[in-house]
Amino acid sequence: xxxxxxxxxxxxxxxxxxxxxxxxxxxxxxxxxxxxxxxxxxxxxxxxxxxxxxxxxxxxxxxxxxxxxxxxxxxxxxxxxxxxxxxxxxxxxxxxxxxxxxxxxxxxxxxxxxxxxxxxxxxxxxxxxxxxxxxxxxxxxxxxxxxxxxxxxxxxxxxxxxxxxxxxxxxxxxxxxxxxxxxxxxxxxxxxxxxxxxxxxxxxxxxxxxxxxxxxxxxxxxxxxxxxxxxxxxxxxxxxxxxxxxxxxxxxxxxxxxxxxxxxxxxxxxxxxxxxxxxxxxxxxxxxxxxxxxxxxxxxxxxxxxxxxxxxxxxxxxxxxxxxxxxxxxxxxxxxxxxxxxxxxxxxxxxxxxxxxxxxxxxxxxxxxxxxxxxxxxxxxxxxxxxxxxxxxxxxxxxxxx
Numbered sequence: 001x002x003x004x005x006x007x008x009x010x011x012x013x014x015x016x017x018x019x020x021x022x023x024x025x026x027x028x029x030x031x032x033x034x035x036x037x038x039x040x041x042x043x044x045x046x047x048x049x050x051x052x053x054x055x056x057x058x059x060x061x062x063x064x065x066x067x068x069x070x071x072x073x074x075x076x077x078x079x080x081x082x083x084x085x086x087x088x089x090x091x092x093x094x095x096x097x098x099x100x101x102x103x104x105x106x107x108x109x110x111x112x113x114x115x116x117x118x119x120x121x122x123x124x125x126x127x128x129x130x131x132x133x134x135x136x137x138x139x140x141x142x143x144x145x146x147x148x149x150x151x152x153x154x155x156x157x158x159x160x161x162x163x164x165x166x167x168x169x170x171x172x173x174x175x176x177x178x179x180x181x182x183x184x185x186x187x188x189x190x191x192x193x194x195x196x197x198x199x200x201x202x203x204x205x206x207x208x209x210x211x212x213x214x215x216x217x218x219x220x221x222x223x224x225x226x227x228x229x230x231x232x233x234x235x236x237x238x239x240x241x242x243x244x245x246x247x248x249x250x251x252x253x254x255x256x257x258x259x260x261x262x263x264x265x266x267x268x269x270x271x272x273x274x275x276x277x278x279x280x281x282x283x284x285x286x287x288x289x290x291x292x293x294x295x296x297x298x299x300x301x302x303x304x305x306x307x308x309x310x311x312x313x314x315x316x317x318x319x320x321x322x323x324x325x326x327x328x329x330x331x332x333x334x335x336x337x338x339x340x341x342x343x344x345x346x347x348x349x350x351x352x353x354x355x356x357x358x359x360x361x362x363x364x365x366x367x368x369x370x371x372x373x374x375x376x377x378x379x380x381x382x383x384x385x386x387x388x389x390x391x392x393x394x395x396x397x398x399x400x401x402x
Contacts, residue, residue, distance in 0.1 A: 069101045083171050136192045143227065145185030156180060193230065225293055241267045241292050242342045245362045249280065261287040264363055266370075267295035268346025272307070275299035276370050302347045303376045306330075309351040311379065316372030321364035323356040325372050340369050347373065 072080070080089055148156075160176050183190045226233060245264035250257050261284040268274040277294025281287040305311050309327045316323055325340075328351040334341050336354030339362060344352050356365060383393040 068105060082169060136188075136194050138194055140186070140188040140192055141194045142186035142189035145183050145189050148182060148184055152184065221289065221293060225296060228297060229299075231296075236296060239267050239269055239296060240346045241265060241295065242346065243288060243291065244339045244342060244366055246284075246288075258282075263287045263291035264366060265291035265295045266343050266346050266366065267292065267299060268343075268348070269299075270346065270348045272302050272304055272348055273299045274302050274343065274347040274370070274373065276366060300374065302349075302373050303378060304347070304349060307348065309349060310373065311376045314372045314376055316368035316370075316375070318364040318368040318371065319361070320359035321356065321361050321368050322358050323354060323365065323368050323372065325369065326353045326355075327351070328353050337365065339366055343369055343373075 077089075080092070084092070164172060181187070181190065222233065222236070225231075225236065229236075243263055243265045245262070247262055248259060249262050250259050252258075260280050260282045263279045263284075264276065265279070265288070266274065266276050275295045275298035277291045277296070277298055279287040279290025279292075279294060281290060303311060305327065308330065310325055311327065313324060313326045316325070323340075325336075328335075330351060332351040332353070334344050334350065334352050336344070336352060337356055337360075340352075340354045340356075343366065344350075354369070379390060379393045382388075383390045386393070
């Protein structure tokens with residue numbers, strides 16, 4: 001039996017009896033923190049302050065209501081009688097009597113509390129840039145909607161003449177012009193279409209705003225595209241459409257190899273709209289038409305700075321293709337790959353530089369460039385999200401170039 005083994009056990013027992021206060025904690029996170037563990041909820045040492053104690057609520061004297069809200073004079077009532085009916089005038093007078101003038105004078109002013117806006121804005125209207133766009137419900141779509149004929153519109157005008165008062169004025173014609181229907185079908189499809197970017201019909205015989213006329217021979221695919229996008233045939237023909245990729249593909253089936261043609265096209269109006277589309281068919285013409293229709297249908301707004309370049313530098317990646325798009329000063333031109341050149345032309349960008357790294361697959365290059373153009377962030381959005389000033393955002397993120 002060896003004597004050294006019991007000696008080792010003896011020394012081990014002696015070392016375990018030494019207090020372990022100086023040894024590091026088994027929790028590795030405590031090695032990097034000097035704060036003791038707190039099992040209870042941390043309490044705030046400083047009490048809450050009220051806005052009145054900080055002096056943010058400055059009550060201004062209310063204006064004199066007699067100078068702001070005066071009763072109607074006889075001349076003003078006579079002018080209202082020409083525009084409104086007696087029932088409407090009584091409703092206006094009842095509404096003004098129900099509203100307290102002192103309450104209107106105190107609450108109708110700009111708020112000066114900490115939660116008030118620091119600028120004057122009409123919150124009853126939706127701003128197309130700041131506010132989130134509201135898309136109308138899909139149930140408003142009517143596939144059978146059509147423009148009224150001359151006879152149907154003449155009947156509306158005749159009915160309007162019959163309902164005119166004895167002493168008509170200009171307001172009656174404006175009211176008829178604003179409320180007249182131009183289409184036959186569901187009213188919601190005309191008043192609030194599904195696509196909020198659809199053009200507004202304000203002329204009766206404008207060929208650019210007319211969808212389809214009875215008796216015209218129009219391609220069914222083109223007619224379907226006009227109904228989906230809200231664009232007329234003339235506006236669709238004015239779009240800039242380019243076929244960037246074209247090659248032959250083969251699909252192996254149990255019946256053998258089936259060959260077909262593949263097309264990748266881009267479309268834009270040259271003023272901030274750009275879309276890409278793919279098409280594949282056995283006939284080259286059918287594949288090309290599919291790609292062009294899909295590109296027009298998929299057009300989306302592209303953010304542009306000064307309507308000529310992009311905001312700063314953006315990157316895009318699709319599969320193994322990586323690229324970077326860079327803003328350039330006026331007069332620089334389009335110094336980039338020919339596919340990105342055509343996309344910039346369709347979108348209305350005139351000053352741009354691009355660099356494609358790694359793979360240069362044609363399809364992935366077009367898709368990556370489209371994703372990069374859509375991923376731009378406006379300086380106003382960054383300033384609003386970070387609570388900074390627009391000038392600071394220009395200086396920090398864009399180097400004062402935008």
